[in-house]
Amino acid sequence: MNDSVLTPPVKEYLLAFADDEHLMGQQHTEWIGVAPFLEEDMAFASIGQDELGHALMLYTLILECPSGIDTYVFNRKSEEWRSCQLVESTHRRWEEALIRHWCYDMAEDLRWELFSDSSLPELISISERALKEETYHRRHAEALVENLLMVPDSKLRLMNALEVVVPQVLGLFSPIPGEEEAISCGVVSGKYSDLLPIWRTRLEERFGVLDSGLFIQADNENRTQRHSDFDYLFGRIREVFLLDPKAVW
Amino acid sequence: MRVYEVFLKPDGKEEFRHAGSIEAATDELALVLARENYARRAEGTHMWLVNRENICVSEEGFIDSNLDKPHRHNDGERVARWRKLQRNKKNNE
Numbered sequence: 001m002n003d004s005v006l007t008p009p010v011k012e013y014l015l016a017f018a019d020d021e022h023l024m025g026q027q028h029t030e031w032i033g034v035a036p037f038l039e040e041d042m043a044f045a046s047i048g049q050d051e052l053g054h055a056l057m058l059y060t061l062i063l064e065c066p067s068g069i070d071t072y073v074f075n076r077k078s079e080e081w082r083s084c085q086l087v088e089s090t091h092r093r094w095e096e097a098l099i100r101h102w103c104y105d106m107a108e109d110l111r112w113e114l115f116s117d118s119s120l121p122e123l124i125s126i127s128e129r130a131l132k133e134e135t136y137h138r139r140h141a142e143a144l145v146e147n148l149l150m151v152p153d154s155k156l157r158l159m160n161a162l163e164v165v166v167p168q169v170l171g172l173f174s175p176i177p178g179e180e181e182a183i184s185c186g187v188v189s190g191k192y193s194d195l196l197p198i199w200r201t202r203l204e205e206r207f208g209v210l211d212s213g214l215f216i217q218a219d220n221e222n223r224t225q226r227h228s229d230f231d232y233l234f235g236r237i238r239e240v241f242l243l244d245p246k247a248v249w
Numbered sequence: 250m251r252v253y254e255v256f257l258k259p260d261g262k263e264e265f266r267h268a269g270s271i272e273a274a275t276d277e278l279a280l281v282l283a284r285e286n287y288a289r290r291a292e293g294t295h296m297w298l299v300n301r302e303n304i305c306v307s308e309e310g311f312i313d314s315n316l317d318k319p320h321r322h323n324d325g326e327r328v329a330r331w332r333k334l335q336r337n338k339k340n341n342e
Contacts, residue, residue, distance in 0.1 A: 039271055043285035140281040147274050 005119055005185050011062050012082060013178030013187070016223060017111065018058035019083035020172070022073070024104055025051030026237055027087060027097070036094055043140060044101070050133045057126045070249070074241045078226050078234065082177060086168040088227035095154075099161040102141040103169045106202050109134045110195045119186035145206065162207060166214040173199070177223060252301040253279045255286075257293030265297055276300075 028048025035041035059069045086104065091097045112134065115127040148154035173196040182188045204210060252272050256265040268287045273279035279298050288296055 037272075039273065039282040039286055043282050046285035046289045049289075136281065136284060139277070140285070143275065143277045143281050147278060 005187060006062075006064075007181060007185075009178035009181035010185065010187055011178070013176055013182040014058055014062050016082035016084075016176045016178075018055050018062060019081050020087050021051045021058065022055035023083045023087035023233065025049065025053075025055060026233065027091075028101065030236070031094075031097060040144075044097075047101070047137050047140060050137065054126075054130045054133075057129075061120075061122050061126065070241070074238050074245075078230060079224070081226065081230070082223050083230075084168075084171045084174070084223055085225075085227040086165070086172045088230045088233060089168065090229040090232060091165075093157075093161065095157040095161040096164055098141070098144060098148075099158060099165045100168075101137075102145050102206075103165055103203070104172070105134060105137040105141050107169065107172055107195075107199050109138070110198060111192055114188045114190055114192065114195075117189055123187065142206075149207075159207065162210065163214060166203070166210065167216075167218070169199070170196075170215065170217050171223075174217070174223065250274055251279070253283070253298040254301055254304065255283050256297040256299065257287060258295040258297075259292070260294050265295070268292070270301070271298070 025048040028051065029045045031048075032041055032045040035044050056069070059073065060066050063069060063072060086100065091100055109131055112127040112130050115123045118124050118127075145158065148158060173193045175191075175193060179188070179191060183190065200215065250272050251274070252270055254270050255268045257268045258265045271279055271283045271286060273282055276298070280296075283296060283298055
């Protein structure tokens with residue numbers, strides 16, 4: 001049914017979103033057991049699992065073969081990933097992980113809303129489901145950040161974390177391979193990068209006006225290039241799988 | 250920090266039940282954290298959070314005195330036995 005629309009460029013475009021969701025989910029779940037307090041450790045990993053669920057829905061749509069997802073994800077070469085560097089980089093400081101969660105989830109609903117009128121009916125229902133969960137992800141990030149900004153030491157840490165994370169968010173909004181084809185066949189209603197100003201407004205309403213130097217887009221934009229932390233992250237993802245790649249789960 | 254008691258209501262006609270507790274700085278933080286800690290697997294359709302400070306707690310021994318009042322305990326056995334007897338009598342008539 002979708003053969004006419006799900007062309008290789010459109011699949012590559014959707015893959016970028018699936019890979020972002022997958023790696024963001026993986027990064028959040030890495031905090032299980034080590035987040036600053038018990039309740040948050042559970043909550044953060046749970047939110048990560050929601051993101052993994054979004055990735056699973058998108059991979060299923062792209063591959064049209066649910067049983068092949070594990071093999072595809074675990075065996076893919078690093079150059080075949082289309083994730084952005086924001087989700088590939090390791091942030092071991094809690095304040096950076098929290099700021100990344102805030103920044104990513106304040107950008108994610110904008111991305112899903114681009115599918116609300118998609119020519120692919122599956123994408124409409126996937127985005128509706130994801131948007132419901134994203135409401136609570138944003139409330140979670142907002143509630144934590146709002147309270148921490150009231151404590152001088154915490155505020156300083158968060159503001160320093162923004163300097164590390166905000167330049168990486170620009171890569172999230174950078175042009176996505178296959179985007180033009182996806183727009184022309186109605187899979188998506190517009191360019192994600194056009195929504196960057198909305199995200200920046202949200203950011204500066206929350207944290208105040210930031211140094212404009214943080215918003216200078218790097219020339220060599222990523223998605224085809226992996227961050228230097230990718231191999232470590234991919235190793236963590238495949239750790240159990242590689243114990244016995246032929247095992248049936 | 251405040252401690253909140255978490256209550257969840259499963260779907261349908263079930264009542265709210267105590268699910269556990271959660272520590273948080275504000276009501277909103279308690280809500281978002283309780284959602285992920287206690288309700289992430291569709292454990293309920295409604296959630297109440299009660300600040301523990303707002304719970305009236307009876308002092309130790311306040312309700313213990315009911316234990317030694319056997320005349321208040323009625324398992325209904327004698328009444329049931331009597332009614333069964335009457336029923337059988339009626340059937341035999």
